[in-house]
Amino acid sequence: MSLKLEDPLVLLLAGGVGSRLNNLVQSRAKPAVPFGGIYRIIDFSLSNVMNAGFPQVGVLTQYKPLSLMRHIGDGTAWDFAGRTRGAKILPPRTGSQDSDWYKGTADAVRQNIDFIRAHPAPEVVILSGDHIYSMDLDDLVSSHRRKEADLTVATMVVPREQIHQFGAAITDEEGRIVEWEEKPAVPRTDLASMGIYVLSTDYLLNYLEKYRDDLDFGMDLIPRAIATDRVFAYPFRGYWRDVGTIQAYWEANMDLLAADSPLNPAAWGTRPNPETEGLPYDRCPARFMGDSLVRQSLIPAGCIIEGTVLNSVLSPGVRVGPGAVVRDSILFHDCRVAAGATVDLAILDKRVQVGEKAVVGQGEDKTVVNRDNPKHLYSGISLLGKQAQIPAGAVIGRNCVVSPGSRVEDFPGATLSSGESVQPAG
């Protein structure tokens, strides 16, 4: 039988900083940011690879890779286990010549040519670990083969006013890309690149060696390639979000709550890795006690709910005390909302503690943008960093940022007006 040479090799670019996610990425890479209660962002891409049946994936890491590495482990959570299957972490490394950080997507792939050569495959599929979506990658590769393409770019239709955030493709009637603009100021098309590429392996290797100064696929490779080579667009239709901003991240989480949401990880076959937590026990079923009132929310195992939770996404181990109210919010693992406290329109990173009768998200006026991060927090969402402790009775306004590790004594007067931020002392 075959030696499985028909399967493509996958490279998953997971090194991005994602700095617009503010302090959610202070201690982890963007692909490792928790999403939807039990997932991390990269689970969506890894599950797409798994569901396509592709056996080998290299995960290129760079920024704060530890939580990502722990999460991926040896890949068994996504069935990348066995003699010819595997998920390999590929960090930047020093070598005889190339000894530098990844300087762009093409550069990152070039620095891992040895990995590509060690896993002979007809094509290399390049994915980003930053997106929430479900794509039939097998169909993508079939399209690449059918068109006898050198390079296939997955694309989707976006509103024209958003095209300036993307690589934009202009295609002929066969789907061949005839013009390309990287982040155009003036939209001429609504077809956006999703940062997902299929390249024939020989073509890729040849290109990377020939144009050694090219660093980025979108900026360098595609414009060069469309002039001479067979470059096709693969049309994707379906739910796809780049959750690279606090606002987009919050909205995508809220998309999970709708009754017939197009964002449906269970139907997509998205797999989390609960063992990342490394707990010595398994989370018990969610417990509802006392006068709990829960509406339109996601409540995973390990939560204990005694208060009210409305329109929110909780991660495992969250406790909501009696009389407490959580509304329109996202709470990561093991947060504690003490009795009588309120959390309204906020994102709480892991192990945040909100003291008794404290209010997070106070005030009707949501328009006072965050003073330090006006482009991150402007719609009313407040962001509480990992392990922050909010004192009992404290009042936190809208669009506030509380840095990770902030402690009770970092809140003089126990109030934080809308738009303000707090840093831990010292």
Place this chain on the structure above:
Amino acid sequence: MPKAKPDVMAVVLAGGRVDELSVLTAHRPKSAVPFGGFARVIDFALSNLMQSGLELVAVLSQYRSFSLINHIGIGASWDMIGRHRGVFVLPPYQGFGQSSWYRGTADAVRQNLDFIQFHAPETILVLSGDHVYHMDYREIIAYHRQKEADCTFACVEVPEALAHRFGVAEIDDEDGRLGGRVLQYQEKPAEPCSRWASMTVYCFKPRVLYELLAANAREDESFEFGRDILPRAMASHRKVYGYKFRGYWGYTRTIEEYWQTSMDLLGEQPRLPLEQWGTRTNLDQRDIRDCPPLKVGEEAVVHNSLVYNGCQVEGRVENSVLFPGVQVKPGAVVRDSVLFFDNVVGRDCRLEKVVSDVNVTVGDGVVIGVSAPPTADGEAAGAGHEGSAENWAGGASGDSGGTVTVLGWNNQIPAGMVIGAGCTLYPALGPEKMTRQRVADGEVLR
């Protein structure tokens, strides 16, 4: 220093069916019965072993062993993998000479003595995989060794009126609260000498166990630890000690007891504090590790309940335990019930005091268990075994014989059907058996 090999071998008795659990054990042994919204009964013994640092474990399995073998897998869920760690499922086998099914718990152990002797343990810990409790076995082992006992078994105090259902031990005051020498042991006596019931957790000196098993095989007609081996140990004047256990012990021999033990998980101060026990299960089983968080709908109400990932609740759930994948549709009410994996409760249904096995679909408007007379059972949740005897009201018949209705797996209940209290539905009945509009209280549909 090289790491020492384990000096304790644990042998888990997990082969039994337990008739009184009725349809719940139609397709699985008692030890593989789901419990606690995510786990299986045997997870409690396995987690106890793991937490006690006892990681060399034999599991004796006979009845419908697939579900158990599948659940235990390679043992990694309890960290029991490694060169000197492991869970070994030992089914009956054909030998060079005489071959037979396991004729009882003692016979099962005797037939696997070569496995035990190969590991040359200093102490053999034999325990049942059928009970829900949290125990540090290091304490009973330490006591056993301190007393240089031949056999030490764990006992728990049960209500006087129920002691006749157990093996009971009269224990002297040698070590006060900790335990003492066993003066008298009676298996299921009409007139019990004591309220200290054996929990089926035994420590043995290997040599003594081998002798008792050999004599049992030679001379007896029955081959059970409780009925035969302990009486033999007493009769041959071995040094037998009782270790007094003071924690919660969930004895789930009947449907009513299974239901009551499940209700003990609930309340403001649950008698069975699941979160404190740190129980592990096999998350790969039925892919529960992949289940999305519980989704609570816009009109839903969830009160005093345990609900695992993968569930969708749009109706009302009270005093209930929901395993992964259960759906409760709008307008439905589920009360005082335990619903196993992937049950679907249709619109406007009413379920009360129902234990429903996996893959049961309940059509719209179905009413189950509601015709039960109004009793204090709802309040009884949180009261318990050590309280009054009515909490142990389970009948001894093969069917539920009480007020709990039990639904066997893979049933489709047609819309509008009314099923009374204390009914039993056999597994996978098929549409031709489901043509009736009404099933009266206590009826058995098979």
